[in-house]
Amino acid sequence: MGRAPCCDKARVKKGPWSPEEDRKLKEYIHKNGTGGNWIALPHKAGLKRCGKSCRLRWLNYLRPNIKHGDFSDDEDRIICNLFATIGSRWSIIAAQLPGRTDNDIKNYWNTKLKKKLMHSLQPYTTHNHHSFTVSSAAAAVTSPEAAPIMSLQHLSSPHDYYHLYSGGGSYGSSNSTTSLLSAAVGSRGLLLNGEQQATTCLDSGGGHAIYFDEPCATTISSSVHGHGLGAETFIFGGLQSQEDHHHHKVLLLAGSGTANQLDEQYNFAASCCYDEEKAPPSLSLTGGADGAGGTSSSFFYDSTYSEDTATRRQRELVPNKASSCIN
DNA sequence: AAGTTACACAACCGCGGACCT
DNA sequence: CAGGTCCGCGGTTGTGTAACT
Numbered sequence: 001m002g003r004a005p006c007c008d009k010a011r012v013k014k015g016p017w018s019p020e021e022d023r024k025l026k027e028y029i030h031k032n033g034t035g036g037n038w039i040a041l042p043h044k045a046g047l048k049r050c051g052k053s054c055r056l057r058w059l060n061y062l063r064p065n066i067k068h069g070d071f072s073d074d075e076d077r078i079i080c081n082l083f084a085t086i087g088s089r090w091s092i093i094a095a096q097l098p099g100r101t102d103n104d105i106k107n108y109w110n111t112k113l114k115k116k117l118m119h120s121l122q123p124y125t126t127h128n129h130h131s132f133t134v135s136s137a138a139a140a141v142t143s144p145e146a147a148p149i150m151s152l153q154h155l156s157s158p159h160d161y162y163h164l165y166s167g168g169g170s171y172g173s174s175n176s177t178t179s180l181l182s183a184a185v186g187s188r189g190l191l192l193n194g195e196q197q198a199t200t201c202l203d204s205g206g207g208h209a210i211y212f213d214e215p216c217a218t219t220i221s222s223s224v225h226g227h228g229l230g231a232e233t234f235i236f237g238g239l240q241s242q243e244d245h246h247h248h249k250v251l252l253l254a255g256s257g258t259a260n261q262l263d264e265q266y267n268f269a270a271s272c273c274y275d276e277e278k279a280p281p282s283l284s285l286t287g288g289a290d291g292a293g294g295t296s297s298s299f300f301y302d303s304t305y306s307e308d309t310a311t312r313r314q315r316e317l318v319p320n321k322a323s324s325c326i327n
Numbered sequence: 328a329a330g331t332t333a334c335a336c337a338a339c340c341g342c343g344g345a346c347c348t
Numbered sequence: 349c350a351g352g353t354c355c356g357c358g359g360t361t362g363t364g365t366a367a368c369t
Contacts (some may be wrong), residue, residue: 090358
């Protein structure tokens with residue numbers, strides 16, 4: 001047996017609300033509240049509308065303190081981060097943005113923000129020694145089930161990125177969108193480990209973001225900040241600029257936490273150098289809080305890589321919880 | 328100027344789950 | 349506990365308008 005309709009669809013008005021209808025609804029709710037019953041409300045308010053339509057109109061447009069349009073950069077970041085973290089749970093995202101509605105955010109995402117991010121996902125060539133491309137990214141945004149979503153297709157000079165995983169893992173349908181978005185965020189983003197769930201950063205500096213999952217993240221983070229981040233740590237690397245032929249300056253951000261722990265994230269800046277002429281390449285990280293590139297502690301990370309270790313690492317890696325950071 | 332296309336936003340629809348009886 | 353009702357959510361569609369040809 002099907003469910004009873006919430007209203008007599010033949011007798012309710014549909015389509016855009018007139019100013020008169022808005023006035024009636026506003027007046028009624030100001031006087032009486034919603035009464036906890038949207039189905040009965042339109043009749044009481046003298047509206048020939050479905051209760052659901054009234055609810056939507058009120059929540060999205062008529063209730064006080066609603067903001068429309070002009071999303072700020074901060075709001076963009078919050079939306080991106082949360083989307084990458086929890087997916088398309090617009091109501092939860094909206095709860096973090098006072099005055100914004102889930103519908104508004106959803107529309108904004110679908111019409112603007114997603115495109116903005118995808119625009120930044122053009123295949124990226126860093127240097128003639130460091131070129132790689134990402135495939136399937138655009139398709140995957142619109143077709144989340146397409147897996148593998150991203151893979152590191154080509155490393156013209158593989159040792160340059162030995163410390164990075166190539167992707168190619170299959171995404172489960174439940175997190176594929178999230179994972180993809182992780183890659184999409186940033187001025188130019190790559191999610192290099194296909195096994196990961198959300199890992200996202202906004203690279204406001206206009207740099208070329210490279211996302212690499214790093215099994216030694218715990219070591220790195222602990223060394224810099226003394227935080228025991230554990231398996232939920234991730235590292236974000238954004239290739240900011242090339243200093244010279246041998247060195248690449250990388251802004252790294254580390255964060256930890258789950259979807260409910262976004263406020264616990266922290267980051268650090270580090271310079272990252274790897275010397276093409278030495279094997280194995282190494283990262284020199286000089287960390288400081290808040291992306292300031294301080295020098296409170298430093299260490300080296302040996303990023304030796306081989307096909308076998310890559311496979312092993314992927315297998316051993318504990319799937320990251322959703323993590324997020326903002327540069 | 329008219330027609331077409333693209334875009335942004337508003338609104339609708341159906342489903343899952345909470346709540347009530 | 350089962351069935352009915354309603355709310356809230358997210359996906360989708362509809363509509364108005366700006367941009368383009």
